[in-house]
Amino acid sequence: MTNNPHISVQHLNVSIGNHEILKDITINIPNKKVISIIGPSGCGKTTLLKSFNRLLDDTPDVKVTGKVLLDGENIYDPKAEVTHIRKKMGLLSQRPYPLPMSIYDNVAYGPRLHGNPKKVELDQLVETQLKATGLWNEVKDRLHAPATRLSIGQQQRLCLARGLAVEPEIILGDESTSALDPVSTSIIEDLFIHLKQKYTIVLVTHILRQARRVSDYIIFVYMGKIIEFGPTEELLLNPQKELTKEYVKGFIS
Amino acid sequence: MIRRKLEENFFKVLMLLAIVIVAGSFFLIVGTIFYKGVPFMNWDIITKIPGGGFYIGKEGGVLNAIIGSLYIAGGATVLGLLISIPVAIYINMYLGSRNVIANSLRIAFDVLFGIPSIVYGAFGFLIMVYFGIKASLLGGIVAVTLLVIPILVRTLDEVIITVPKELRDASLALGATRWEMSKVVLRQIRPGIFTAILLSFGRAIGDVASVLFTAGFSDNIPTSLHQPAATLPLAIFFQLGSPVEEVQGRAYASALILTIVVLIITVLSSLLAKRFSKNKIQ
Numbered sequence: 178m179t180n181n182p183h184i185s186v187q188h189l190n191v192s193i194g195n196h197e198i199l200k201d202i203t204i205n206i207p208n209k210k211v212i213s214i215i216g217p218s219g220c221g222k223t224t225l226l227k228s229f230n231r232l233l234d235d236t237p238d239v240k241v242t243g244k245v246l247l248d249g250e251n252i253y254d255p256k257a258e259v260t261h262i263r264k265k266m267g268l269l270s271q272r273p274y275p276l277p278m279s280i281y282d283n284v285a286y287g288p289r290l291h292g293n294p295k296k297v298e299l300d301q302l303v304e305t306q307l308k309a310t311g312l313w314n315e316v317k318d319r320l321h322a323p324a325t326r327l328s329i330g331q332q333q334r335l336c337l338a339r340g341l342a343v344e345p346e347i348i349l350g351d352e353s354t355s356a357l358d359p360v361s362t363s364i365i366e367d368l369f370i371h372l373k374q375k376y377t378i379v380l381v382t383h384i385l386r387q388a389r390r391v392s393d394y395i396i397f398v399y400m401g402k403i404i405e406f407g408p409t410e411e412l413l414l415n416p417q418k419e420l421t422k423e424y425v426k427g428f429i430s
Numbered sequence: 431m432i433r434r435k436l437e438e439n440f441f442k443v444l445m446l447l448a449i450v451i452v453a454g455s456f457f458l459i460v461g462t463i464f465y466k467g468v469p470f471m472n473w474d475i476i477t478k479i480p481g482g483g484f485y486i487g488k489e490g491g492v493l494n495a496i497i498g499s500l501y502i503a504g505g506a507t508v509l510g511l512l513i514s515i516p517v518a519i520y521i522n523m524y525l526g527s528r529n530v531i532a533n534s535l536r537i538a539f540d541v542l543f544g545i546p547s548i549v550y551g552a553f554g555f556l557i558m559v560y561f562g563i564k565a566s567l568l569g570g571i572v573a574v575t576l577l578v579i580p581i582l583v584r585t586l587d588e589v590i591i592t593v594p595k596e597l598r599d600a601s602l603a604l605g606a607t608r609w610e611m612s613k614v615v616l617r618q619i620r621p622g623i624f625t626a627i628l629l630s631f632g633r634a635i636g637d638v639a640s641v642l643f644t645a646g647f648s649d650n651i652p653t654s655l656h657q658p659a660a661t662l663p664l665a666i667f668f669q670l671g672s673p674v675e676e677v678q679g680r681a682y683a684s685a686l687i688l689t690i691v692v693l694i695i696t697v698l699s700s701l702l703a704k705r706f707s708k709n710k711i712q
Contacts, residue, residue, distance in 0.1 A: 232599055237528040264605035274597045277618045277710050287604040325710070336600070343604055 182246075183208040183347065183377045184229060189243035191224055193236060198224045200401045202243070211369055211378045213388035213409070216398035217424070222381040225398060226349050229379065230266045231259050248346075264291060267340025267376075269353040273332035275324035276339075280316050283324045283335055287343035306338040310368060330361025337368065348372065350380040354387065366391050385425065389413055397421045463689055467682035475683055480649045492684050497651045498659035499691070501567055503635035506574035507582075510630055511623075513575070514582035519612045521583075522590045523598075536587065542580035548639035550577045555643040568655040570645025577640050578630040585629055589622030590615060618710055621703035628699040632692055638663040662688045 182205035191199040198221045206212055214222045227233050228245060231252060244251045252262045264287075276283050284303045288294050294302070303320070307313040312334045316327070324335055333353065340348065350369070354362040369378055369391050382388050388395055388409065395412045397405045397420075405412060405421045416422045474491045481490030517535075525532035554573025563569055593615050601611040616623075638661075646658030647668070662684055669681035 230603060232603060235526065235598075235602070237526050260605040260607055263603055266603065268599065268603035270596045270600065272596065274594060274600045276597070276601065276614055286601075290604060290606055290610055339600075339604065349603075 181208050182206055183248070184379075185244075185246040185249075186228075187244040187246065189225075189228060189245060190241070191221075191228060191233065192240050194238045198401055199228070202403055204396065204403055204406060206377060206379060207394065209373055209375070209377055210393040211373050211380065211391050212394045212396060213392035214379065214381045214396045214398060215383060215385065215388050215424075218383065220398045221401045222383075222398050223351055226351055226379060226381050229347070229349060230263045230268065232263075232268070234259065260290075264343050265345050266347040266349055267337070267343070267345040269333065269337055269340060269348065269350040271352045272356040273329060273336045275327070275332050275335055278324065279321045280324050280327070280335060281320040283339050284342050286339060291343060302342060306342045307335075309341060309372075310334040310338040311364065312338060328361075330357050330364065333357060333361065333365060334368070337365070341372075346377060348376050348378045350378065350382075352381055352383070354382075354384075362387075385413065397424065399424070460689065463682055463685045466679065467684075467686035470676075470679040470683040471686065475680065476687060479651060492660075492662065492665050492680070492687065494649055494651050495660040495662045495665035495684065496687060496691070498567070498570075498645070498648075499635050499662040499688070501652065501659060502570045502574055502641060502645060502661060503631050505567075505571040506578055506634045507627055507630045509571065509575045510578040510582045511627065514579055514586055514626075515616070515623075517579075517583050518586035518590055519616070521587060523608055523612045523615065536584075539580045539583045539587075543584060546639065547577050547637045548642075550574075551640040551643050554640065558644060564656070565644060565646030565658050566656045567645065567652045567659040570641045570659055570661070571655075573640045573644040574634045574637065577637060578634050581633055582626050582630050585626040586619070586622065589619045589626070592622075593618050620706040621710065624699040624703040624706070628696060631695050631699075635661075635688070635692060635695075636663060638667060662691075 184206040186202050186204045186206075189199055189202040190197070202225065214225060216222050224233065228241065229247075229252075233239050233241060241253060243253075245253060247262065247265065251257065276286055278286070281303055284306050285294075285299050288299060288302060304313060304317075307316065312331060315331060316322075316335075319326075324332065327335060333356075337348075348369075354365050357365065366387065369380070372378060373393075380388075380392065392409050394407065395405075395409050396403055397412065397416075397418075399420050405416060405418045407417075412421065413425055416425055474489075476491055476496065477493060478489075478491040479494045480492065521532045521535055550573050554569060554576060557572065558564070558569045597618060598611055598615065601614045606614070641661050641664060645661060645664075647660050647664055648658040649660070650657075652659040666681045666684045666688070669677050669684060672678055
């Protein structure tokens, strides 16, 4: 199932101070699939996700060993260009954090960082990405209004559009629907399912039903270790490990 | 039950009393300045430089001091911002929250914050002697800049700390460099920058001790950085020291002008802060 992994994690250890967060993680993330990372709070799900685009770099006292290969290249190689790695991944955080600028400028922010696009190209790109996230019809008349005027659900879709605008290969979602109402949640979930045609999507979630709805594979993390990794239905309905069985059955979250 | 109610009322009265003391002194100060200053207010005082007699003078006005004060406070605030913004950005964005150097710098600025302004004046004076500069607009601006830098750095530092980490991550995750991410943070804290400007300008325009030796005093409006410049607080000081009653009265008019200038700056910066907060995420 993973003959062509998009991200390949090899013996990854992460500790902050004296606290070991992730222990000897080895996993292959398949290409153009939706993968959910589940597990109890504080088990290291988010840390694992953030290790993929080196957002851990800014955490005080953090120590990372092991390799994370993205398209075959180790992103923790001292020579690796961190801005280039991050450009390959869009991040969708728990709560939307639009940049303090207009709707248009939010989407245009990334492309402007990485090049000097012409206005026509930029207009086209903003329209494309806002359409891709279903926001275009809602905002086309007020593209230059502050992004903060949007509802939370719209803001989260704007953040997704902003991430897609840098043409990433991977989308990382860190409990991206936990601040949203049910309607906005299902819009985002549908987007994920739709977007996997073009992107590899890795989601952290503690809603098992959501993991079941959107993902092809599930990774179960417990106490900083990967306990089980497998196709969604198999892992949820027929877990092999005792810990997974308990978690899936008890819905402890 | 009665005891709790009594306690509630007792502390409520105490709080109200404290508020009355604060608000009362505010109105008393402003009232006194108005009462004593308004009779001496006329068009001449804000449009003319002093006529007749050094420092004192019954004729003319204090335009020299108004302009001098605006030059010094404005120059020091601009210069201070140019130095403080990079410092605050570096401490927060490059050194990180638990960095030893960052925290030592914070303590250092807190200490500098508490140093009396006469020390800055004396220090500025020493620098000027060393470089052979006479008491001048430049000397005044340098001394006052030293005075306001700790205020600016600490205010900006406090504001930057309130910026959510996720906003910084959002920018970084799109492939921004640290400086590009810092620019987003600067946009987010624009209202806070105006607060910092207000605090700095207010302190700069009202300070006597730092400009006493460094800026000198002159009846004329400085036309270059190397000419001495008068300031409003010093003008008030000299006018109050005069034995002539009419000149003393003019001190209150000068105080009134100083108060109005500060009021204008306050209103202006809070309006600007409001205008720039529309894009800010909450």
